[in-house]
Amino acid sequence: xxxxxxxxxxxxxxxxxxxxxxxxxxxxxxxxxxxxxxxxxxxxxxxxxxxxxxxxxxxxxxxxxxxxxxxxxxxxxxxxxxxxxxxxxxxxxxxxxxxxxxxxxxxxxxxxxxxxxxxxxxxxxxxxxxxxxxxxxxxxxxxxxxxxxxxxxxxxxxxxxxxxxxxxxxxxxxxxxxxxxxxxxxxxxxxxxxxxxxxxxxxxxxxxxxxxxxxxxxxxxxxxxxxxxxxxxxxxxxxxxxxxxxxxxxxxxxxxxxxxxxxxxxxxxxxxxxxxxxxxxxxxxxxxxxxxxxxxxxxxxxxxxxxxxxxxxxxxxxxxxxxxxxxxxxxxxxxxxxxxxxxxxxxxxxxxxxxx
Amino acid sequence: xxxxxxxxxxxxxxxxxxxxxxxxxxxxxxxxxxxxxxxxxxxxxxxxxxxxxxxxxxxxxxxxxxxxxxxxxxxxxxxxxxxxxxxxxxxxxxxxxxxxxxxxxxxxxxxxxxxxxxxxxxxxxxxxxxxxxxxxxxxxxxxxxxxxxxxxxxxxxxxxxxxxxxxxxxxxxxxxxxxxxxxxxxxxxxxxxxxxxxxxxxxxxxxxxxxxxxxxxxxxxxxxxxxxxxxxxxxxxxxxxxxxxxxxxxxxxxxxxxxxxxxxxxx
Numbered sequence: 001x002x003x004x005x006x007x008x009x010x011x012x013x014x015x016x017x018x019x020x021x022x023x024x025x026x027x028x029x030x031x032x033x034x035x036x037x038x039x040x041x042x043x044x045x046x047x048x049x050x051x052x053x054x055x056x057x058x059x060x061x062x063x064x065x066x067x068x069x070x071x072x073x074x075x076x077x078x079x080x081x082x083x084x085x086x087x088x089x090x091x092x093x094x095x096x097x098x099x100x101x102x103x104x105x106x107x108x109x110x111x112x113x114x115x116x117x118x119x120x121x122x123x124x125x126x127x128x129x130x131x132x133x134x135x136x137x138x139x140x141x142x143x144x145x146x147x148x149x150x151x152x153x154x155x156x157x158x159x160x161x162x163x164x165x166x167x168x169x170x171x172x173x174x175x176x177x178x179x180x181x182x183x184x185x186x187x188x189x190x191x192x193x194x195x196x197x198x199x200x201x202x203x204x205x206x207x208x209x210x211x212x213x214x215x216x217x218x219x220x221x222x223x224x225x226x227x228x229x230x231x232x233x234x235x236x237x238x239x240x241x242x243x244x245x246x247x248x249x250x251x252x253x254x255x256x257x258x259x260x261x262x263x264x265x266x267x268x269x270x271x272x273x274x275x276x277x278x279x280x281x282x283x284x285x286x287x288x289x290x291x292x293x294x295x296x297x298x299x300x301x302x303x304x305x306x307x308x309x310x311x312x313x314x315x316x317x318x319x320x321x322x323x324x325x326x327x328x329x330x331x332x333x334x335x336x337x338x339x340x341x342x343x344x345x346x347x348x349x350x351x352x353x354x355x356x
Numbered sequence: 357x358x359x360x361x362x363x364x365x366x367x368x369x370x371x372x373x374x375x376x377x378x379x380x381x382x383x384x385x386x387x388x389x390x391x392x393x394x395x396x397x398x399x400x401x402x403x404x405x406x407x408x409x410x411x412x413x414x415x416x417x418x419x420x421x422x423x424x425x426x427x428x429x430x431x432x433x434x435x436x437x438x439x440x441x442x443x444x445x446x447x448x449x450x451x452x453x454x455x456x457x458x459x460x461x462x463x464x465x466x467x468x469x470x471x472x473x474x475x476x477x478x479x480x481x482x483x484x485x486x487x488x489x490x491x492x493x494x495x496x497x498x499x500x501x502x503x504x505x506x507x508x509x510x511x512x513x514x515x516x517x518x519x520x521x522x523x524x525x526x527x528x529x530x531x532x533x534x535x536x537x538x539x540x541x542x543x544x545x546x547x548x549x550x551x552x553x554x555x556x557x558x559x560x561x562x563x564x565x566x567x568x569x570x571x572x573x574x575x576x577x578x579x580x581x582x583x584x585x586x587x588x589x590x591x592x593x594x595x596x597x598x599x600x601x602x603x604x605x606x607x608x609x610x611x612x613x614x615x616x617x618x619x620x621x622x623x
Contacts, residue, residue, distance in 0.1 A: 050524075050528060051527075052524055052527075071527070072524070072527040072528055073527045073528075073529075073530050073531055073532050073533075073536075074530075075528075076530075077528060078528070078529075079524075079525070079528045081521050081524070081525055082521075083519075083521060085521035085522050085524065085525040086522075086525075087522060087525070087526075087540055087544075088522075088544065089543045089544060089546075098526070098529050098531075098539075099529035099530055102529055102530030102531050102535070103530055146525075146529070147528075147529075150529060150530070
């Protein structure tokens with residue numbers, strides 16, 4: 001049974017539609033990431049679940065309970081705010097204890113649980129500090145402990161990593177995921193960082209202009225994006241506009257390229273062939289596939305990114321750097337002519353917007 | 357633009373001199389021995405301080421001014437804080453207009469404001485036979501107008517700086533709106549409220565122009581008494597009273613600054 005359920009949720013303010021007909025089911029213990037560019041409605045959705053924004057239509061359920069019109073303090077959600085929103089005039093321990101005080105938990109039990117929560121986020125030694133005296137990462141952990149201690153029905157994370165530097169972000173991401181799984185928390189994560197969403201979520205909801213583009217596991221969304229927007233937003237991709245000439249044959253100008261057979265009608269407009277840069281193979285000149293000229297190679301450490309010019313536009317290919325080192329694949333020279341090919345199942349003919 | 361260090365130092369010295377010289381001069385004058393203020397001093401004495409305290413109009417009006425400033429700051433900061441909160445956090449029509457209205461006492465010359473209030477008080481007196489002019493409630497009502505603009509301004513600024521997220525976090529953790537206000541919002545505004553109280557107190561304590569219109573014989577504040585004393589006397593008694601006033605306000609500011617960093621209130 002789903003722990004969090006959104007039914008036809010809608011939010012309109014200032015006559016703009018922030019969220020439109022959103023339907024979601026989040027299972028007990030599942031981490032669902034709402035992902036999209038700014039203004040896509042993901043934060044509004046989270047704030048509707050927390051009770052800060054009243055929905056214009058639709059309903060919100062926590063389990064069996066309809067909370068659509070419940071005030072925020074009666075919802076029993078635990079939220080980690082983007083800027084953490086710590087109470088600056090209270091100590092770390094007082095911050096963490098606040099939710100228990102509001103629930104009128106006996107004092108001695110409060111003390112035990114605060115200690116436990118702070119140990120969980122490895123901050124027990126800083127209990128008496130003021131938030132201002134902590135680093136960004138430590139403040140973030142206080143915010144986590146403060147939200148977790150109340151054992152919320154729904155755990156809400158609003159861009160929790162956006163104020164951390166890149167190195168810390170990866171670490172904290174793993175920590176949050178581990179905590180969430182250990183405690184079995186039903187979680188909604190809002191992020192604009194596709195890598196964060198891919199690596200932490202059980203399922204992703206890709207949103208744009210208040211509407212859902214695609215819902216699926218990270219694998220589904222990456223491997224089988226429903227349209228060009230999703231393909232572009234999750235991971236990197238090459239997009240070549242054209243049309244499906246026959247099943248498995250995609251035509252762009254004079255070139256015909258292999259593609260997976262799709263549901264997209266052969267004549268549908270705005271189609272583009274999508275191939276992930278890591279799925280393209282580089283072959284010798286004159287070989288099967290798309291003729292291409294090497295324009296630039298960028299060494300990225302673990303991978304090397306090659307940019308090619310072709311008849312159908314520029315194409316990016318990433319190859320593990322180890323391949324070039326190990327000699328299984330020869331190095332490329334700028335200006336050199338090669339041919340690019342891929343397995344038919346890696347070429348997807350995608351519409352611009354699957355919903356139209 | 358770049359200034360050399362010495363030029364900058366000179367600018368600082370000049371600025372401090374412009375601010376402090378009048379104060380220092382008044383304090384110095386208050387210790388002159390001769391009854392006519394003239395340079396150079398013929399000697400130094402504390403007789404003007406004794407003289408000021410021995411005159412009932414100064415002692416009495418000093419106590420009245422203290423009382424008036426304390427009560428009107430309290431009332432003004434109380435209502436002004438609530439008004440500021442409503443203006444910043446509320447969601448009702450006419451919030452901006454209300455904000456502008458509460459700031460408007462700053463825009464009127466004190467004498468005009470005082471005259472207007474005086475006429476209003478007299479009208480009430482005529483209508484319901486209740487004397488308000490030259491009473492403590494009347495003065496408090498008028499002086500609350502001095503406290504309101506300061507408080508609304510400062511409280512709005514600190515609320516805007518605070519943002520909504522801490523209140524939202526409190527609500528998220530189960531706090532009802534009143535609890536969130538008392539436990540989170542109010543303590544976070546502490547510096548702003550203390551600053552508003554201090555400024556309101558000072559604005560009331562030293563107000564002359566408006567109050568002048570609202571006092572009566574035998575019932576008057578310190579600045580008004582000082583002005584009327586000045587009509588007939590030119591001895592350093594006023595310098596002594598002014599020095600006491602200045603020292604009192606300076607002490608108040610220092611204590612308040614100890615309690616909350618006033619310089620950081622607006623940031």
